Amino acid sequence: MTRAFTFPGQGSQAVGMGKELAEAFPAAREVFEEVNEALGQDLSKLMCEGPGEELTLTENAQPALMAVSMAAMRVLEKEGGFALADKAAYVAGHSLGEYSALAAAGTFTLADTARLLKTRGQAMQKAVPVGEGAMAAVLGLDFEEAKAVAEAAAEGDVCQAANDNAPGQVVLSGSKAAVDRAILLAKEKGAKRAMALDVSAPFHCALMQPAADAMAEALGNVTMRAPVVPLVANVTASAVEDPEEIRKLLVAQVTGMVRWRESVAYLAGKGVGQLVEVGSGKVLSGLAKRIAKEIETANVGTPADVEAFLKGL
Structure with a gap:
């Protein structure tokens, strides 16, 4: 094998x-x-x-x-x-x-x-200074949908897909304000769950x-x-x-x-x-x-x- x-x-x-x-x-x-x-x-x-x-x-x-x-x-x-x-x-x-x-x-x-x-x-x-960055898990949207949420939520800040882990499981990362917006927007777009992760920094983003x-x-x-x-x-x-x-x-x-x-x-x-x-x-x-x-x-x-x-x- x-x-x-x-x-x-x-x-x-x-x-x-x-x-x-x-x-x-x-x-x-x-x-x-x-x-x-x-x-x-x-x-x-x-x-x-x-x-x-x-x-x-x-x-x-x-x-x-x-x-x-x-x-x-x-x-x-x-x-x-x-x-x-x-x-x-x-x-x-x-x-x-x-x-x-x-x-x-x-x-x-x-x-x-x-x-x-x-x-x-x-x-x-x-x-990134503590509190200025964030990450969020988005469950129930496919990758392209989650990526579109990140792009729409950025509004001049950093917000991008950080981990494409599995079908319907994408992690977003960026500035806290943008990630907070992304959580709300993901729910509006039909995500089953969108929640902030308990991490110390916004990994895998700009x-x-x-x-x-x-x-x-x-x-x-x-x-x-x-x-x-x-x-x-x-x-x-x-x-x-x-x-x-x-x-x-x-x-x-x-x-x-x-x-x-x-x-x-x-x-x-x-x-x-x-x-x-x-x-x-x-x-x-x-x-x-x-x-x-x-x-x-x-x-x-x-x-x-x-x-x-x-x-x-």
């Missing part, structure tokens, strides 16, 4: 994530220790014990989610002799998950990935340009190798292998839209029969079922998941 490995984004974090993996497998503990050392921060303690509001801070959530994904990957490799290049045709990740995907595929070292995501989280947080500039500089200072399998990139929803092209796409991703619906459809079109979600939560598996019902899903985030997945290979 042709597989793609997918890696979750912000919102999948939870206090206690990775704890069972660390307790069960030395390989997982090694990953958490490497990340702690790279950041000069006891991130694994925060992941294990909380508090939740500190873990949810963008600069902590991003490297923490990557750490859990990479711990699960390292366990597959050490416990099951698993090699990504032999068992998967593609990798993809949702927003920050794209960095986890690239770490899994060997483009970045684990330490570089942790530092890049710390920088990314801090830069995204600083890009207001994030200062963060994109910061990432261009940070990415310019790290060594990047070609991934062992192609990455399906967020901003193009198509496969890429060239490190320089990946670098550009990661910068564009900060202000660009996460084309997740199209990415999963692309994978289905390439004959992928199973999406394996590696890390915390099952958000991407849920979205996949709505995008391409024919694709099987599997999760690798706990010791039981690891055992079941390796048995099924």
Whole structure:
């Protein structure tokens, strides 16, 4: 069966994530220790014990989610002799998950990935003063309808589609006043629900340009190798292998839209029969079922998941 490995984004974090993996497998503990050392921060303690509001801070959530994904990957490799290049045709990740995907595929070292995501989280947080930006989920409108709502609500401010997650699930991002207008307008246009999201900044919109500039500089200072399998990139929803092209796409991703619906459809079109979600939560598996019902899903985030997945290979 042709597989793609997918890696979750912000919102999948939870206090206690990775704890069972660390307790069960030395390989997982090694990953958490490497990340702690790279950041000069006891991130694994925060992941294990909380508090939740500190873990949810963008600069902590991003490297923490990557750490859990990479711990699960390292366990597959050490416990099951698993090699990504032999068992998967593609990798993809949702927003920050794209960095986890690239770490899994060997483009970045684990330490570089942790530092890049710390920088990314801090830069995204600083890009827009708290309270000036917002994001909203629009459910029940198709992508073109939701995009039209964003354009109509902008009125000279920034308001754009940030995540095209699944049919009828689009996230808008921009200045708070414009997003507030978009919520009202979406309801008028027949959305089942339109609601503000509890986020600290307006991700994946033009207001994030200062963060994109910061990432261009940070990415310019790290060594990047070609991934062992192609990455399906967020901003193009198509496969890429060239490190320089990946670098550009990661910068564009900060202000660009996460084309997740199209990415999963692309994978289905390439004959992928199973999406394996590696890390915390099952958000991407849920979205996949709505995008391409024919694709099987599997999760690798706990010791039981690891055992079941390796048995099924």
